[in-house]
Each structure stands twice: as C-alpha cells, then as structure tokens.
Amino acid sequence: MTREGEFMNFQIEKKLKNSLGRAGVLKTPHGDILTPAFVAVGTKATVKSLNPEQVREAGTQVVLGNTYHLYLQPGDEIVRDAGGIGKFMNWPGPTMTDSGGFQVFSLGAAYGKDISKITKITDPSLLIPERFDDSDAPRLAKIGQDGVSFKSHLDGSIHYITPEKSIEIQHNLGADIIFAFDECTSPAEDLQYQEEALERTHRWAERSLIEHRKLGGDSALFGIVQGGRDENLRKKSAKFIGNLDFDGFGIGGSFAKEDMSTAVKWVNEILPEEKPRHLLGIGEPEDLFMGIENGVDLFDCVAPTRLGRNGTIYTKSGKIIIMNTKFRNDFEPIEKDCGCYTCQHYTKSYIAHLFHGKEMLAGTLASIHNLYFIVNLVKKIRQSILDDKFFEFKKEFLDQYIKNS
C-alpha cells in the first residue's frame, strides 16, 4: 500500500489460478484505473494525432507523459503553472509521467542506430557477446555516476538530469503516478555493463525516493526494476527495488522477445504482490497476454499510435498495412465488429486513400482504431480474468492473431 495509506490504493479483485495474473483497481486522485490497463502514451502532453475526447472514446483510462520532453518543451514550470499535465492537456483522468530513463537509452546507446529495446534472439547481429566500444559514436545522452547529461535534440543545449532533478520536474508536471529515474540499458550491452548500470539505477532509485518524500505532494512514485535479460540481475533488482517503499513498480529495460515472459515472471514473483506493476513500453497483443499472465497490471506503448500514424493497423487476424494495393478498393471497415469510431464510419478504401494522399486524418483514424483495439484487448483480458476464462480467451485470440501475421 502507500506510505500514508490514503492517496494511493490498489485493490486486487481476482487472481488467476496457477499464475501471477490478477485483476484489480488502482485509485488515483483523478479517478480509478481498472487493471490490467493499457496506458496511452502522450509524450509531449498529447496523444499524437488524437484529442482527449478521441483518447477517451477509445476507452483509455490513463495517459503517460514524458519528463525529458516536457522539461525541454514547454518547460515543467509552465506545465505546473498551467495546473499540471492533466489540466494543461485537457485530460481530466489519471496521468503518469515517465522519468526520462528511457531517453537515456533512446538518445544514448540507441541514438542513430537501428536498435530496439526488444531484440530477437533469432537475430544474432543484435546479440553481441562482448561489449563493443562505440564510445566515439555520437549520442545525445551521456551517463555519469550522478546523472545523465543530455544534449537537447531541439537546440543542442546541455541538460544534466539527476534523480533529484527528474523527480523535481515530475512534481512540477504533477501527474498522479511518477517514476524513479533509471537507466534503460541497451540489449546490446554485456553482462558486466548491465550489472554496473543496475547498481547505478538502484542508487538512483533510492535518491528518487528521498527526493520524492522531501517534495511531498500526493503523487505516487513507482520504482523501476532493471537487469536486462539476465536472471540473476532481474531477481536482484526486483528484490532491491521491491524492498524500497515505492507505491508501485515499473519493469523496464530491454528484453529478448523470446524470453520476455520468463524475465517478467522472475521479477513479479519477487515484487510485493499488493502493489501495482507497470511493464514499461510493452504493448503488442501477444505481449499483453504474456505480461498479464505473469502479474503485470499496467502497460504503456507507443505502438498503437505510432503504427497507426505509419499506416499499420491492428486486426484480430494480425496487423495489416493499409497502404497495400489490395485495400484500395476494399469497402469494408477495418473490422466489421469493431466498436471504434473509425470502424463505425469508414472503409479501408477510404483510410488507404487518406494515407496515400498524406492527409492528417489518416493518422488520426488509424490511431483511433489501434488505440481502441489495444485498450479494449486489455479490457477483455481483464474481464476474462474476472470470468475465469483467461486461458481460453488467450488461446482463442492468439490462435487467430498469430495465425495470420
């Protein structure tokens, strides 16, 4: 529970038998979140291409902004003066902010490279046995022991972000749930580096917690478990972070697609059961089933909106690329039985036309559907837990989804 036991509350309604999964309710100052839940990503205080009504109509319960991006622009003090991120962006519901820890990776080790935090074991080029020295490679984030030096991608200015600074910014942003400052490591790093980084993240977690206490307020702070793909490190991190007095936990860092489920399981078997867990940056359909089965309560992912803007659309039979020739004269909705605004009113032909014509509405309609698809998939999974039908639903869904993708 929370340290005061009043501003943040998480209740588990039902647990899955023979697994770590559960359905619950997470209370925040801006409303309850029924978990498991999918969090829409709104990095710069906007879910790209959607207005809050559209985000809400897609079934979204909570939106996640980003510390680093909002600190650079428009500035956390402006967001504070506007009344906090929710008021600023006209999102009345619960909000979260990520700490900037992901930018340590995306603007650091991953900068200018074709690296994802998710690797495939089947792609040997991404699994490097020894840490290669690429210290000369340009990057916008450089890690020190005390914090991270960021070179702004907007104007080149330098900003040193420490755990204390990240928490201070997040308090200004004023989300209901905030995250400790961590280092999201690259999957290309070797074990020794993962261990060094983990120690650093653990120290930063303690410092984040101290700063959070010092600043007071009614937001909840989640600590972040790291450790990459290594079992010992993941367990070590779960023990360490789990023992700190956080209100909940993020599971961050890099994974291999093939063994993500075991990594999540290692962690959630150790984290205190009564606190919520957020699997950071994960959100493909198969990953949602995996995470929920292994005890994850919250997910966020850019996939629905980014894929949508880029013309890839989720369907129960796998993803489709709407610009493909075959959809130009397909006058059916994306999914006939989908309840989203896009499917209620538009055909694949029309959406394909919008994409070919580079119309703004294209990304909006596709994002509406994708967000609805993912948010409601998680809602259905939640209901299947309540109905004792999780495993049946998982098989039924994934059989159709994977078969065609």
Added chain:
RNA sequence: GCGUCGGUGGUAGAGUGGUCAAUUACAACAGACUGUAAAUCUGUCGCCUUCGGGCUACGAAGGUUCGAAUCCUUCCCGACGCA
C-alpha cells in the same frame, strides 16, 4: 513556309562523346516500428537472370566514331518568333 528552342525511364526534371540502365524528387510497390529524436525510416523501382551477368533503351530512321542520350543528316511532334 522560314527561323529559334525543345522532345530523356509512370510524372517532373538532370545529364550534353566513354566512369549512363541513366543524378534527384515525386508517384508506385514491399517492409520496419514495443517507457515517441518518428504524420518517420528502409528496400525495390526497363526486361531477363544459375545474381557472375545478359538484352533492349534517352521522339524515328540513318550516319560519324574504337565508343553516342550526348555530334551530323533527314523525318515526325511541340512551343515561341517572323511571314
């Protein structure tokens, strides 16, 4: 009718004797995207291929040259100017 300038791959538009199957952009086609440097990025884009290469191409037909999208001749077409 005379003169001038033009006719290049789906389009626009480079190239003006060899390194040109032809820069580039757009279109087209396919793909990628997992705590958003992202309404972005990558690949293909004459035909055939055992991926080494082979073949046909820059309005048409001839010609000059070791070699032509590039030079010459004639013809066809377009724009403009003069009659």
